Amino acid sequence: MALLHAEVDSLSLIQTTKFPTINVPVIDLSKPNSKTLINAWEDFGIVKVINHGVRKEVMTKLESEALDFFSLSVTEKESVSDYTSRKIGPNGDAGWVEHLMSCTLSCDFLQKFPSDLRPTVGDYVFSVRNLAIEVLQLLAEGLEMEEKNVFSKYLIDDNNDTIFRINHYPLHSDVPEGHSLLGFGEHTDPQIISIIGSNDVEGFQISLNDGSWGSVSSDPESFYIIVDDLLEVITNGRFKSLSHRTLANGSKDRLSMIYFGGPPLTADISPLISIMEDGEESKYKEFTWEEYKKAAFKSKLTTHRLGAFEIE
Ligand SMILES: O=C(O)CCC(=O)C(=O)O
Ligand SMILES: [Fe+2]
Numbered sequence: 278m279a280l281l282h283a284e285v286d287s288l289s290l291i292q293t294t295k296f297p298t299i300n301v302p303v304i305d306l307s308k309p310n311s312k313t314l315i316n317a318w319e320d321f322g323i324v325k326v327i328n329h330g331v332r333k334e335v336m337t338k339l340e341s342e343a344l345d346f347f348s349l350s351v352t353e354k355e356s357v358s359d360y361t362s363r364k365i366g367p368n369g370d371a372g373w374v375e376h377l378m379s380c381t382l383s384c385d386f387l388q389k390f391p392s393d394l395r396p397t398v399g400d401y402v403f404s405v406r407n408l409a410i411e412v413l414q415l416l417a418e419g420l421e422m423e424e425k426n427v428f429s430k431y432l433i434d435d436n437n438d439t440i441f442r443i444n445h446y447p448l449h450s451d452v453p454e455g456h457s458l459l460g461f462g463e464h465t466d467p468q469i470i471s472i473i474g475s476n477d478v479e480g481f482q483i484s485l486n487d488g489s490w491g492s493v494s495s496d497p498e499s500f501y502i503i504v505d506d507l508l509e510v511i512t513n514g515r516f517k518s519l520s521h522r523t524l525a526n527g528s529k530d531r532l533s534m535i536y537f538g539g540p541p542l543t544a545d546i547s548p549l550i551s552i553m554e555d556g557e558e559s560k561y562k563e564f565t566w567e568e569y570k571k572a573a574f575k576s577k578l579t580t581h582r583l584g585a586f587e588i589e
Contacts, residue, residue: 289459299491311419322519373458378442431540452527460525465518468539478531484520513548542567
C-alpha cells in the first residue's frame with residue numbers, strides 16, 4: 278500500500294473491489310405503475326425514477342453551477358453561511374465531503390445559497406418537490422388509500438420542513454489503488470423521502486438485507502427516491518428506512534443534489550390507521566416531527582434513531 282498522507286490516514290479507507298451493483302427497480306412516470314413502486318420500496322427501500330418531468334437543462338445547469346462553486350477557494354466558499362466542509366451534523370461526524378445545505382419552503386432558503394446558484398436551485402427544488410408529491414400520490418393509489426394526498430399532504434403544506442443539500446466529494450490524490458474514502462457514513466435520512474440526483478460519478482451504496490453493501494449506479498438523467506424514517510413510521514414498518522452511505526473514490530469528484538421531504542414541525546407522526554390490517558398494532562410511539570428532528574440531530578449519524586420511538 279502506498280504511503281498515506283496524514284489526512285487520508287485519519288479518514289476511513291474502504292476496499293472497493295467487492296461490492297455488487299444493485300439492480301434498482303425503475304418506475305417510468307410517463308406510465309406510472311404503483312405496484313413497482315411498492316415492491317421496490319418493500320424489497321430495497323429505493324426506486325429509480327425516469328421520465329420524471331424535471332427538465333434536463335435544470336439538472337445539468339445546477340450540476341455545472343455547483344461544481345463551479347465548489348471549485349472556488351476555501352475562503353470564498355467559507356464566506357457562504359450554509360457551506361460546510363468535512364463535518365456532517367453537529368455531533369462530530371466527519372467525512373470526505375463538503376456541502377451546501379438549507380431548509381427550503383418554510384424559510385428564505387435561496388438567500389442561504391451563493392447568489393450565482395439561486396435561480397437554478399429555485400427551479401430545481403420547485404420541480405423536485407412536484408416529483409415528490411407525484412410519487413407519494415402514486416403510493417397512495419397503490420395502497421388503495423381513500424385520500425390521494427394522505428402521504429403528500431406533508432409536503433404540500435406551506436409550512437413543510439424540507440431541506441435541500443448539495444454534496445461534493447472532492448478529488449483526493451492520496452487514495453491507494455482499490456480503495457475509497459468514506460464520504461458520508463452509514464445512516465438513514467430522518468424525513469419522509471429523499472430524492473437523490475447526481476453527476477455521473479458513482480459512490481452511493483445501500484445496505485442490503487444481509488447487512489452487506491451494494492453499489493447503486495450513477496445516472497445523471499434519473500433520480501433515486503429512498504424511504505426515510507418518517508415513511509417507515511407512517512406505514513407502520515411496511516417500508517423500512519433505507520440505510521445508506523457514500524464513498525468518495527478520490528479520482529473523480531461526485532456531486533449529489535438531495536431534496537429531503539419533511540413535514541411541518543408541528544405535524545403529528547404516527548402509523549396511519551387506514552394502512553394497518555384489522556388488529557394490527559402500532560409499532561411506534563406518537564411524536565411530532567419537531568421532537569423527532571431534535572432527537573435525530575442530537576444523535577450520531579450511525580445511531581438507529583427510530584429505536585427510541587419503537588414500541589417494545
Ligand atoms: O451524496 C450522496 O450520495 C448521498 C448523501 C446522503 O446520504 C445525504 O446527504 O443524506
Ligand atoms: Fe442520506
